[in-house]
Amino acid sequence: MITKFLSCLFFFSLFFYSFSQRPTEQSLKNIIFDIGFSTAGSNEIKKIDRIISICHRENYKDCEVFGYLKIANIYNKNNDIKKAFYYTDLVEKKKLITSDTDFEAVFYFHTIRSLLHQKLGERIKALKLLDEVAVRAKGKPYFEYLLEWQYAGIYNEMNEKDKALEAYKKAYLESKKYRENYHSESEKSKNKLANSYKPTAYLSGMYLEMGKMDSARIYIEEALRNGKKIDEKGIQYITSIYAAKYYFKANDLIKAQHHLWICKSIAVHYYKSENYQKAVIGDLINLYEKMGEKDSADYYSRQLLTVQSINDAQNKVQRDLLDEKQAAEERGKTEEKNKLIYLCVALLLSMAFIVLYFFYFKKRKSINVVPTEIVPVRNNxxxxxxxxxxxxxxxxxxxxxxxxxxxxxxxxxxxxxxxxxxxxxxxxxxxxxxxxxxxxxxxxxxxxxxxxxxxxxxxxxxxxxxxxxxxxxxxxx
Structure with a gap:
């Protein structure tokens, strides 16, 4: 009841504000940015839709882009990848990105589309999308840390650990630069600030994967300190997941269990994405196997199978949709090519007919042309x-x-x-x-x-x- 009341209050205040004075594009963008991402769901999507309608009325195209991409990212977090692609496709369909579009909007479009393709295992497409904005991101700490952070994730999936480590290091350093200049920036966002602490935890995880325990400990302790300063579920989840991995390897199983329970609670209550739950469940299986608690390990093994099955089914649906879209594009190109071929063939046949017709009357001979067609027989x-x-x-x-x-x-x-x-x-x-x-x-x-x-x-x-x-x-x- 309280949630509905607050939601109505938000819509009323936004409605009143939009008609009492002309809102600036930056003020609307700030509202979008400050809608909590980690805990966002259907209510937040309704709020963003309302803001998008105001942006459309005021012809704020950049703000429309941010609105659609924020919704796409929320759906991606909640594992509805079909809807996530739908909202990024809307940006293209409505031709909202032009040569005059603000770079931040272009940057988010490329990075979110890259994230979606990465999730489907299409890493070459994911890297290409990041490469397209990399040059313009140079010298801008906010964009550079986000870009390097995403590069690192793809390199890690490709098992290129050295590249991944270097990218995480750059992301960590650039995120610190961004925070140092945060108070002097005209455009501030609590969500942007909170997000900039995440590369610290990811860097600790990378050192952990490479077996460098001392380096991992330094960054995980820093990440845990940061987590106490920032009350944000995304920070708490990612810090706890890597803290659990560290303590598991350090053989401190009680601390590992404590952090995994934190992760599990956040994943169940705030993240509908199976990817978040899979990571926690997989670590819980390993933990309980090491603790000798077979029943608990078996329970989570069964849970993992269920989650994996759902995830595979959802990803297959989206891959099929993308394949269908690509096939439609290929069919369009083929049809255009065939039209050109048919036109050329028609012209050649017309010319041949004219030549034969002229030759027939000149020589007064009949020419019977028996066309033959060879149809190759294909075996299975x-x-x-x-x-x-x-x-x-x-x-x-x-x-x-x-x-x-x-x-x-x-x-x-x-x-x-x-x-x-x-x-x-x-x-x-x-x-x-x-x-x-x-x-x-x-x-x-x-x-x-x-x-x-x-x-x-x-x-x-x-x-x-x-x-x-x-x-x-x-x-x-």
Whole structure:
């Protein structure tokens, strides 16, 4: 009831303000920036929509861009990647970004789109989007730290640890520069300030991954001190997740458990994204296994399978939508190309007809042209044979698959000691069959397939944050 009252009060005050005096674009941008991101949900999206309508009425295009991108980022946080892409697409559809657009709006558009593509495992597209704004970001600490921070995340996913560490170091230093100049800046935002503390925790995590415990301790202690100064859920979550990782490696399991419980509470109450929950659950499994609490470890293992299944399904929907969009663009280009080809063919045929017609009357001879058409007969290719054998659960499937994808089995055997049945299961995943499809083809339950996937992830050391299907695809690159 109180929330509804406050929301109505906000809309009324915004409505009154917008008609009592003409709001400046900067004042509206500040309102958007200061809407809490970490705890944002449907109520905050309604507020931003209202501000967007005012921006549209006043022809504040930059402010419209910020509004749409803030909504996109909130949906991304809440794991509704389809809606996140929808709102970034609106910016393009409405042609809000032009040569006169403020760089900050352009920067956010590129970084948020990059983040969404990174989430889908499309790292080349993600890097390209960042590269497009990198030159203009030089010499501006706020933009540089955000850019380097995002570069670092992509490099880390690509297992380029040295590059990731350097990028996190730059992000850390540039964020400190930004805070030093914060009080002298004309445009201030509490959310921007809070966000600038996050690279400290990420840098500690990078040192931790590289086994540099002393460096990790220095930055995690700094991050924990910063967390006490800034009352913001995003800071608390990311600081606690890396603090838990540090204490786990330092064998202080009680402190590790304490910080993981903080993370779990924040993830459940504020973050609907499965990625946040996966990170915590994966660490809780490792913690309870090390503490010898098998029941707790098994409980979180089952929870992880459920979360992973939901995440895979949602990402697959968005990948399909992006593929469909790309296919539509390709079809458009193909249609234009075909039109040009048809026009050229029509002109050539017209010229040939004129020449033949003239030659016929000149020589008074009849020329019968019998067109013949050679239609090549295509047999089912090897891929179709392999998928057919898979659907029939044929014992010949693995043999034919090895013909289709040479070296697949050998690479898996090098990675782990796998049985033929496990290799065949990996082949199903490489062919991008869904959990439901595999269960149907192998006459097993969906739960059994999910369990097999989880065991294979453990055997092959596939990181928790890596999509299984993408891992198998990258294996053969």
């Amino acid at each position: 290719d090897l891929f179709e044979q392999v998928t057919t054998l898979a659907k029939e659960n044929s014992p010949e499937f693995l043999t034919r698959f090895n013909d289709y994808c040479p070296g697949f089995s050998e690479k898996l055997v090098k990675a782990a000691d796998l049985k033929n049945s496990e290799i065949a299961f990996c082949a199903f995943l490489y062919l991008n069959f869904s959990t439901k499809d595999i269960a149907a083809y192998t006459y097993t339950s969906v739960r059994t397939v999910q369990t097999k996937k989880y065991r294979l992830r453990k055997k092959l050391n596939i990181p928790n944050e890596t999509d299984t299907y993408i891992w198998f695809r990258d294996l053969m690159k």
